[in-house]
Each structure stands twice: as C-alpha cells, then as structure tokens.
Amino acid sequence: MSTFLDLDLPVIAAPMAGGAGTPALVRAAAEAGGFGFLAAGYKQPQVLADELAAMKASGVPFGVNLFAPNPVPVDLAAFRRYAEVLAPEAERLGVRLDSTVAVEDDDHWHDKLDLLRANPVPVVSLTFGPASPADLAALRRSGALVVQSVTSVEEAKAAVGVDALAVQAAAAGGHSATFTPARPLATTPIADLVTAVRSATGLPVIAAGGLATAEDVAAVIRAGADAAMVGTVLLRSDEAGTSATHKAALADPARTETVLTHAFTGRPARALRSTFTDQYSEVAPYGYPALHHLTSGLRKAAAAAGDPERLHLWAGTGFRHATEEPAAAILTRLAGRL
Structure with missing residues (x-):
C-alpha cells in the first residue's frame, strides 16, 4: 500500500464527514509526505464535484471516501x-x-459513483459496507485502487474484489465502519486486529482506531499494517473544519x-x-x-x-493528543518512531 502510494510518511488523514475533513487538510497530508481522503459522506454531488476539481488543480494525490449503501x-x-x-x-x-x-x-450513492467515473481518483475507500459487484467493477474500471473499511476478520473475508483493507478498531472516533450496526462491536486491540486480518486475507492493510501517538503508529506498522490512518488527532489542526464548539470540548479537561x-x-x-x-x-x-x-x-x-x-462530539480514545497546530506537524510527529 505505501509503495503504491509512494508515501514518505505512512500516515493517512482519515476522511471525516460532516465538515471536520477539508480539502485543505487533505492537501496538507499529501504535502507532508502522507496521504489524505476527501470525505464524500453527506455532501451534495455538486459540492463533491467542486472539491474534486479543487483537489485535482492542487496537483497532490488524494483519495475519496464514500458511504456505501447499507441502511x-x-x-x-x-x-x-x-x-x-x-x-x-x-x-x-x-x-x-x-x-x-x-x-x-442512500447519500446520493449513484450520483457520486458517476462523478468518480467521470473524474477518476487514485484511491476510493468504502465505509459502512461493501459495494455491489457491479458498482465495485465500475470503480475498478476507473483505475482506482479500492479500499474497504472493515472492523473484523469476518468482514475482511467478505470484502471480495478489493485492493486493500482499512481495518478499524472500536477505539476509533466517529462512526464505526461495521457492516452490522446493531451488533455489539468487538474490542480487539488494533494491533491484534491488523495481524489477524493480514493473516486471513493477505491484503494490504491500513490500521485505524485510537492511534494518537508515534508509539501507536509504530506498533501497528510492526503488526503488519502498511500505513496508519488518523482522524481524532487532526480535529484541532489548523486545516480542520471542526466547529469551535467541538474543538473546545476536545481540549476541555473536564471531559x-x-x-x-x-x-x-x-x-x-x-x-x-x-x-x-x-x-x-x-x-x-x-x-x-x-x-x-x-x-x-x-x-x-x-x-x-x-x-x-x-x-x-466525535472523538476516539486518544482525543487528549489532539493539538492546535498545522496538520503537517502532527503527521510528521506521528511517524517519528518509524
């Protein structure tokens, strides 16, 4: 995965739908030597189209995350x-x-697929469930590497036909990527989950969920992850679109x-x-x-x-490590033990 993306820093800015994730954050991640995902979730197709155009004009590599229909x-x-x-x-x-x-x-699923077919991007990730075989094939024909978000070995085995897996532990902030929302989430530590999924599938793995320090990142890379994906630690960064109310809560010692x-x-x-x-x-x-x-x-x-x-107030378990500074500084520090 890191080789495919040619990352100097194997640290990825997670897609954060609802405003926290911004094109500026995605650009900052790429310019730091990492990678970022534009969050398509909740956006009107025209808004996504405008952001795709702006990102392509910036000249940096980036991915797009879609909410797959799994109501x-x-x-x-x-x-x-x-x-x-x-x-x-x-x-x-x-x-x-x-x-x-x-x-x-369905969050304008087909309109967004049409946009990505007409405006191909290097990587498309899917959250909440797998795409249908026909939709997956259409994404693959666009030239995109397809990454499926999973939360268990069972989901990883069910993710047929994708190129890589984003393995998310229950410690992650915001929505769980689970395919079965009403079922209790497993509490498997992320390093153990990475090792199990890698062993079961042999696919490249991006680790996500509760990663907030350089030690956390180094641990998942040692466990077999090709890259680490972080979100909560970027919520207070200069480039994040997080609301002032949310940012203040993340820094509130009473929480x-x-x-x-x-x-x-x-x-x-x-x-x-x-x-x-x-x-x-x-x-x-x-x-x-x-x-x-x-x-x-x-x-x-x-x-x-x-x-x-x-x-x-979406937040992963490592929220205490979210800091007010440029995203590049945060991502560089997270890769400091590699």
Whole structure:
C-alpha cells in the first residue's frame, strides 16, 4: 500500500464527514509526505464535484471516501417516540423535529459513483459496507485502487474484489465502519486486529482506531499494517473544519472519557461523553440514516449556540493528543518512531 502510494510518511488523514475533513487538510497530508481522503459522506454531488476539481488543480494525490449503501431501517413507531423524547431539546435550541417522515436515502450513492467515473481518483475507500459487484467493477474500471473499511476478520473475508483493507478498531472516533450496526462491536486491540486480518486475507492493510501517538503508529506498522490512518488527532489542526464548539470540548479537561452511542445517528459512533449521550443512548432506536436526518438540525443548532452537551462530539480514545497546530506537524510527529 505505501509503495503504491509512494508515501514518505505512512500516515493517512482519515476522511471525516460532516465538515471536520477539508480539502485543505487533505492537501496538507499529501504535502507532508502522507496521504489524505476527501470525505464524500453527506455532501451534495455538486459540492463533491467542486472539491474534486479543487483537489485535482492542487496537483497532490488524494483519495475519496464514500458511504456505501447499507441502511439500517428504523421502526417508524420507535422513530416517532424518539422524536417526541427529543422535542424539548430541540425546542431549547429553537429547532423543530419532523417526526412524520423517516428519511431513508442512500447519500446520493449513484450520483457520486458517476462523478468518480467521470473524474477518476487514485484511491476510493468504502465505509459502512461493501459495494455491489457491479458498482465495485465500475470503480475498478476507473483505475482506482479500492479500499474497504472493515472492523473484523469476518468482514475482511467478505470484502471480495478489493485492493486493500482499512481495518478499524472500536477505539476509533466517529462512526464505526461495521457492516452490522446493531451488533455489539468487538474490542480487539488494533494491533491484534491488523495481524489477524493480514493473516486471513493477505491484503494490504491500513490500521485505524485510537492511534494518537508515534508509539501507536509504530506498533501497528510492526503488526503488519502498511500505513496508519488518523482522524481524532487532526480535529484541532489548523486545516480542520471542526466547529469551535467541538474543538473546545476536545481540549476541555473536564471531559475525560468517550462512549459508543447510536443516539445521534442510529449507527454506533464514538464521542466524548455528554449530557446527550448519557440521557439518550439507552432509549434511541437503531436506524440509519433516519436518526441522522432527525437530529441533524438539532446538532447544527447546538454547534452554532456553543452547546457541547447536545453536539455530536466525535472523538476516539486518544482525543487528549489532539493539538492546535498545522496538520503537517502532527503527521510528521506521528511517524517519528518509524
């Protein structure tokens, strides 16, 4: 993998959908000798098209990450009950939740595939599940190396026809890449997971999840990873688009732990513990993307109001190592023990 990408630094900036990941962050990773993924998730196709054009004009190599269709249909009665439970939170922030429609879209999957066929990129990664054989073949014909995100040996074995695997441990911040969101995540340490997946598949491996120090990166490379992927440690970097509210929470000494919760989006994701995760993680139904759309307005309002208790404060277990400095300095330091 590192040889294919010709990386001076085998450290990759993870795709962070929702605003934290920016073209500037992807460029900074490449210019430092690493690599970065543009996050296509949640973006309108035209926004992605504009970012692709800007990245291609920059002349640096980059990849694109897609949310593969793997919906978790929500029970409509449970969805409406949850909307009613959240109504006071929304009202406090001046937002009205629409409990009448559970949006079950595919994040413009086919439009984004068409964009990538018309504007090929070196690497495309898939998160939440595998693509259909036909869609995978179309991506391969574009010349892209296809990387599948997996969270277990079983998922790795099911990822047929891809070129490499992004192996994600449960310590990762933000959404888990699991194919089965309602099933509890395994807590296998990332180095052990890398070794097991590499042994089972023989494919190149990118390690992700909780990697926050040079020692962490060196450990996964020793375990057989071709590169390490980091996200949380970049959330406070100069180039990240992380909201001011989120950045402040990451640096708040009063926040000492992360939790896995599906209360914000209906899929498991790791976030800083907050009032919202404490109150709603046990009562939220599974259902993605329906819950994502339900709470989206509430979360945007919380960010704008500087209210961290009702914001999805995505963070991996190494969040204490997130620093305010250029991304290149962070990535270079992470490769310091290689």
